Amino acid sequence: MDIVCTAEEEKLFSTIGAMAGRMGLECYLIGGFVRDKIMGRPTKDVDIVCTGDGIALAHAVAATFPHRPHVSFFKNFGTAHFRYNGIDVEFVGARKESYAAHSRKPEVTEGTIEDDQRRRDLTINALAISLNSNNYGRLIDPFDGLGDIERKIIRTPLEPDTTFSDDPLRMMRAIRFAAQLGFAIVPEVFESIRRNRSRLKIVSQERITDELNKIMATPTPSIGLDLLYRSGLLQEFFPQMVALSGVEIVEGKGHKDNFYHTLQVIDNTAAKSDDLWLRWAALLHDIGKPATKKFEEGHGWTFHGHEVVGERMTPKIFRQLKLPQNEKMKYVAKLVALHLRPISLTKEDITDSAMRRLLFDAGEDLEDLMILCESDITSKNRQKVKRYLENFELVKIRLREVEEKDRIRSWQPPISGDDIMRIFGIGPSREVGILKTTIREAILDGIIPNDHAAAYELLLGKAKEMNLSPLGK
Template sequence: MQAISLPEHRIFPIIAAAAEQLQAETYVIGGFVRDLILQRPSKDIDVVCVGDGPALAQKVAELLPEKPTVTVFKNFGTAMLCADDWEVEFVGARKESYRSHSRKPEVEAGTLTDDLNRRDFTINALGISLNKSDYGALIDQFDGLKDIRQKLIKTPLNPDITFSDDPLRMMRAVRFATQLNFDIDADTYDAISRNKERINIISKERITDELNKIILATTPSYGFKLLFHSGLLELIFPKMTALHGVETINNNSHKDNFYHTLQVLDNVAKQSNDLWLRWAAILHDIAKPDTKRYSDKVGWTFHGHEDRGARMVPKLFADLKLPLNEHMRFVQKLVKLHLRPIALVKETVTDSAVRRLLFEAGNDIDDLMVLCNADITTKDPNKVKRYLQNFKKVSQKIKQVEETDKLRNFQPVITGEIIMETFGIKPSREVGIIKESLTEAILEGHIRNEYEQAFAYMLQKGQEMGLQPVQASN
């Protein structure tokens, strides 16, 4: 029997001692074992005992000198405690049965074999004994170790039953394949395609949680391709699959915007781990199918796809149960502005155009530039070189204007309160007109955002509108 060396941490012998006192067969199981074999860091430990999991947790807490609090989840028959910065969850071995309308199983006490049978994949059905008779022995009844070595995601039992019972496992298969850079076993992947419609019984929140984990992987495009070819993506995110395909008229073809989007996503992933910047990459061209037009003069166009895409973002976030907060607004802003830096590559670009970009992008200008650089996906190395040189010029110009004018997230020094007090007026259309005019004058470079210049401009604008300063009328 093969043995596995557990990490040198006090928690394992203490759990073993507690199990010995309770005479309960006990094993470390699941993802912790998988990650230990893969030499991936993990401090989340799942412990299965043939018996009462919460009772074992209480006994472990008694044996730990600091007597940690045990949190018991009665509905699930589990308990959790923390030792140092390790989180340990305890559960009794279970067997499960499912009904067709729900992924929530009916659970009853079972043997270790029953518990391993209910695991999603062979690589997660590995255990390590904490029992005195065979401490450290590897429990591997489904050849999970072999599948780890072959980099293969495979279900322990019939994949049709596994995925029909809990359809979220189809998303998890793709997620593990993407995170670990594994292949999905052919029979397992075929079963995903056959059972894809079952995903409709899963809540959007759970689906999107798995999708976000795929997006945060090193090469997220791999997961999206698996989702796409299995048919799952069409069911969970149809707006993205609508990007797929190339249309040709009069020998003029546009690029496949689905694969372009995946390349942009991977490019961003090389530069940033920010989930929301990656979502901006996914959605930057989302409105292209709706704005696609062809004319003999210019060929294919997607005019206004950035504005329309930005307007689509709130509904897409709502549909996917993503947060409708500052993260959504960040993605919306980047989708709207993602073409703006490209327009600045011309030699004739004015400082005012750069000021406007800085004003609108604010503190997100750096993320916007990452997205725009990632948007260069041409296979022509000469074009890539030219585009990157142009963006370097744009970045330098942005830096110059930013250092001179300090326009990132700027607010005019003249506020609405100052305008109302100066002219003795109440909140009104005139106040808004003067404020907007002030902003325009600063962005155009006619005045600096300094009190004396801005106040003089305000007086002039107000008098043009027939307003007189209160002091002058007294």
């Protein structure tokens, strides 16, 4: 075999090849597994294509193993899947496809291995290895995908307009693989993406966002995001991000290009964290700037309140992109809302109260917020960046000191709403909220320490002002 496989993989492939032979089928390893093995990348997803019934072959192969793995299959798509010793194995019959201009749903007919390779998205994903007894292990590479791996380029098996018009998601995949692998998209393919970008409208948002998230998860997300922008694809599904681009100059004063600033912040964040949602917070941290941009005479460009606007935009963007409407979205919105706060604490004479409030508002997400804020320090002036980062380190030290002293991050009110209702014999009401807020604000402002006795004394005083008395008094 032209690729290096583990003993488990060799056993699996020889079993599949032998069963295909008994069933009178040709059978091949194809796609990402072959590509990644050639490139020395880890992979656990195996795609098998056969000339005939892929579902029947999957069932027959699974039946030969002692533990008889469960086979999931989809008759409409002609695909089947099982797991074998930690390896995901998918079977499909070789097919050829033809598309109507208005639809992504192809007319599918049985085909040869050559037909199947022609319908693949990229040459590097059209590589196949025979599992047949007469040429077991032979690489089948009709489009020089192996050469493209060596040259580190992205090309399509067919003329690119045909490939992309047939299945417009392939444009997103071409950019995603360029970003993941560090390959260059050849000019004719990139120009074809630009020409066909409007075809992306017939693809479901869920599939587009799945590719976008894979780009966001790459070591350097800016590569793929910049390709999406320059190709025009980003405008098709995420115009709010495109609106960040460009520089406007008035009276000789210009603001920075917030699109490319955002890409730098995402890359800075990615260098410190693999968390996809923290990277999304980096992507959206300045999303409110276009709506708040204003030129002020004698001062220059301002973006006052862009963090508040960005926080409000986040749920709408998540809905638009079919991202989760759950705690992930709330986490991103929270970081967008808070992303200026730590930077503001680098100024002199910042009180412990301001530190406490940031600790309280950020809570368990403080470390992620600090990563985002540090990543947001970008400038071509190295001395300026160095000075900002040094100031930021001082803020981190102050935050640690205040947290150790006041235990605000994991703060639970020393007197809860339930306690207040029990003490005064009242039900849920505006008065309970006022008393809770009074205690919280006093602790955050440093008026009283974060303990029960001080909070209880303050509670009684405030309750007296409100004509409330404890039960039994």
